[in-house]
Amino acid sequence: MKIKFGKTAENIVTRKEFPLAKAQKVLKGKTVAVLGYGIQGPGQALNMRDNGINVIVGQRKSGKANSSWARAKKDGWVEGKTLFSLEEAAQKGDIVMMLVSDGSCPEVWKKVEKFVTPGKYLYFSHGFGYVYNKLTGIKPQKGVGLVMVAPKGSGTSVRRNFLSGAGINSSYAFEPNGMKAKDVEEVTKAIGIAVGSGYLFPTTFENEVTSDLVGERGILMGALAGVMEAQFYTLRANGHSPSEAFNETCEELTQSLIRLVDENGMDWMYSNCSQTAQHGALKWRPIFRKATEPVFKRLYKSVKTMQEAKEVIKDTGCADYKERMAAKLQEMHDSEMWQTGAAVRSLRPHEEAKGNASSAGWGGRKIVK
Numbered sequence: 001m002k003i004k005f006g007k008t009a010e011n012i013v014t015r016k017e018f019p020l021a022k023a024q025k026v027l028k029g030k031t032v033a034v035l036g037y038g039i040q041g042p043g044q045a046l047n048m049r050d051n052g053i054n055v056i057v058g059q060r061k062s063g064k065a066n067s068s069w070a071r072a073k074k075d076g077w078v079e080g081k082t083l084f085s086l087e088e089a090a091q092k093g094d095i096v097m098m099l100v101s102d103g104s105c106p107e108v109w110k111k112v113e114k115f116v117t118p119g120k121y122l123y124f125s126h127g128f129g130y131v132y133n134k135l136t137g138i139k140p141q142k143g144v145g146l147v148m149v150a151p152k153g154s155g156t157s158v159r160r161n162f163l164s165g166a167g168i169n170s171s172y173a174f175e176p177n178g179m180k181a182k183d184v185e186e187v188t189k190a191i192g193i194a195v196g197s198g199y200l201f202p203t204t205f206e207n208e209v210t211s212d213l214v215g216e217r218g219i220l221m222g223a224l225a226g227v228m229e230a231q232f233y234t235l236r237a238n239g240h241s242p243s244e245a246f247n248e249t250c251e252e253l254t255q256s257l258i259r260l261v262d263e264n265g266m267d268w269m270y271s272n273c274s275q276t277a278q279h280g281a282l283k284w285r286p287i288f289r290k291a292t293e294p295v296f297k298r299l300y301k302s303v304k305t306m307q308e309a310k311e312v313i314k315d316t317g318c319a320d321y322k323e324r325m326a327a328k329l330q331e332m333h334d335s336e337m338w339q340t341g342a343a344v345r346s347l348r349p350h351e352e353a354k355g356n357a358s359s360a361g362w363g364g365r366k367i368v369k
């Protein structure tokens, strides 16, 4: 259906015109092999299983108690029946879903390429593996339909929002690559609905990878943490208490203002604050925009020139990446700002009632320490 976003109309897919029953029909008789049981893997595999799709999981084996293999077994996947090595799953699957980490794509693709034969579909949740095929080596044979559904959220949210009924929006793209375009399009939309998308909006593999890499390095994660730290430590350096600095930087944002933005937009949030806050925010908004725009332009260029992709493959593809990342996350965890955050969260009335239990709920991977 056509929906106007501002002045621009886009063709989107909702569950109304593509209901689950239609998705089940399109995927009937097909085995969907989810390769990788990290964050997206479990979210999408469990949602599809609950939606009546024939799903199997491919995951490298490990004896460790907190490994992805162990988590897959805990989630009810049965070794030899629905849980296999990456190679076996790729061989059995009609739709092979590459949900291993982007950095491991070159290594994993070498193992599974021979099983992704004409007539099958190769699926991604990110344009990375396919667009950067000079780096990843993913060049599927002619006759393999290329499918992408990229949920705009963590795999944890893909599952949680499915369980709550909210769904999560996803972008989608496909390339027939020698297959019938209509078939590839139908499979793409069917998978998009089966993994629990709220609505699906069209993109290209190239646009998805570019916007996604910019977004997560930018406002969604990198810029968010960077700007918060800049304000928190400015307040601290000027003698404000940790509690005051944290409440003015993070707590008020996550517990109040961003929820208003979520409900009705930024303009509405502005119009529901004090005139003093509104006046100052309207004055400083363009100043922050001007100050950060050059950084966003630099970031965009770094993505477009493949610099970011090269770094991801070089750094996340190596054996000790998890340990090195854990050390960096530990440094963030131990920082004054996030230690203050932990203390502030523990004082929220509902957290106290729960005995300060983690609010993680379903899933969520533990930081490796």
Ligand SMILES: NC(=O)c1ccc[n+]([C@@H]2O[C@H](COP(=O)([O-])OP(=O)(O)OC[C@H]3O[C@@H](n4cnc5c(N)ncnc54)[C@H](OP(=O)(O)O)[C@@H]3O)[C@@H](O)[C@H]2O)c1
Residues within 6 Å of the ligand: 035, 036, 037, 038, 039, 040, 041, 059, 060, 062, 067, 068, 069, 098, 099, 100, 101, 102, 104, 107, 108, 125, 126, 128, 150, 151, 152, 153, 154, 155, 156
């Ligand atoms: N996470 C998100 O929020 C999100 C959102 C949208 C799209 N995506 C996309 O979804 C895909 C999967 O992302 P993810 O975040 O779920 O990935 P991830 O957690 O970083 O990776 C998980 C999987 O990759 C496997 N893996 C890593 N290195 C491997 C190697 N050398 N050989 C074999 N397997 C290896 C892991 O197995 P082990 O546990 O055994 O290492 C695990 O099964 C990516 O393309 C990502 O860009 C992710």
